[in-house]
Amino acid sequence: MRTSEVAAAAGVNVQTLRYYERRGLLPVPERSKSGYRAYDTQAVRTIRFVKHAQQLGFSLEQIDTLLTLAAGGPDGCDDATALATEKIAHLETKIADLTAMRNSLRQLVETCDRSRDQRCCTLFDAVEITEQTGDDDHERPPRRHPRPN
Amino acid sequence: MRTSEVAAAAGVNVQTLRYYERRGLLPVPERSKSGYRAYDTQAVRTIRFVKHAQQLGFSLEQIDTLLTLAAGGPDGCDDATALATEKIAHLETKIADLTAMRNSLRQLVETCDRSRDQRCCTLFDAVEITEQTGDDDHERPPRRHPRPN
DNA sequence: CTTGACTCTGTACCGTGGTACCGGGTTTAG
DNA sequence: CTAAACCCGGTACCACGGTACAGAGTCAAG
Structure with a gap:
């Protein structure tokens, strides 16, 4: 061709x-x-x-590794398994997030006959359950950085 | 803040x-x-x-409508339902695609002890099931466009 | 009242993922 | 043999989603 x-x-x-x-x-x-x-x-x-x-939602770089896997993955079985397992975990997170979003929207549809601010849409929560940032000292930050020296 | x-x-x-x-x-x-x-x-x-x-995998423009929905959607119930339903369908397609990909990778892991070209990875098929382009005359195209005039 | 960390607006730039254009060569129906 | 439709490599440009920098103002501790 x-x-x-x-x-x-x-x-x-x-x-x-x-x-x-x-x-x-x-x-x-x-x-x-x-x-x-x-x-x-x-x-x-x-x-x-x-x-x-x-x-x-995959970048070309990520797709590159997916293509590697599609071709059977790295030669070594351990390497291939490790890479695939990592990608599987990645996919499952995405699936969980999307499913949560979908459920939120379903809920919205169900409560749609109410006035707008009475409707129930948990889209924000839907996606927060999978959040984990290391630092949780965001409330009341130290007002101005302690100056160096 | x-x-x-x-x-x-x-x-x-x-x-x-x-x-x-x-x-x-x-x-x-x-x-x-x-x-x-x-x-x-x-x-x-x-x-x-x-x-x-x-x-x-959502663009900022798509996210904009998601935010609208998160706030309860458009005033009219019909409009809100329509928009939400559309997004739900969209999400379900994504979920199906990702699930198919995940299953392919699981299969790969299972057949991982074989030599690389004997391993089973259906990543490509996984994603093709949801394909639908309108034109399917890609096989043997008319060799040179029929010249105009 | 100075000084350093912050804020503002505005504009310029960057990486990713393409797209378009240029000058040139190739192929094939007529 | 010609002309339309294709191909080549090279380079420039584009949109999206930011990110950085400049020049100026604000605020609070020392």
């Missing part, structure tokens, strides 16, 4: 293919004798996967 | 507060007589919510 065919099939711009190739997301394709890129059909699937993963 | 307190409590840069204010994500705060912003504690929660939602 030629560049523009792949781009059209995957629904992206031609330039994007080259960009992904530079970023290492797309394997360097074969070339025709005149220097044209010749992609295999897998390329289309890869690009679609990238686009999809982006919509789920 | 003053600007820097809010920023520290929410874990963002001071400039980010002003940026969000310009974008309309953060309500315009009261001002002290000398012109300093005086935030209520809700501001911290709002910012944390924004940050969290970003990690889940």
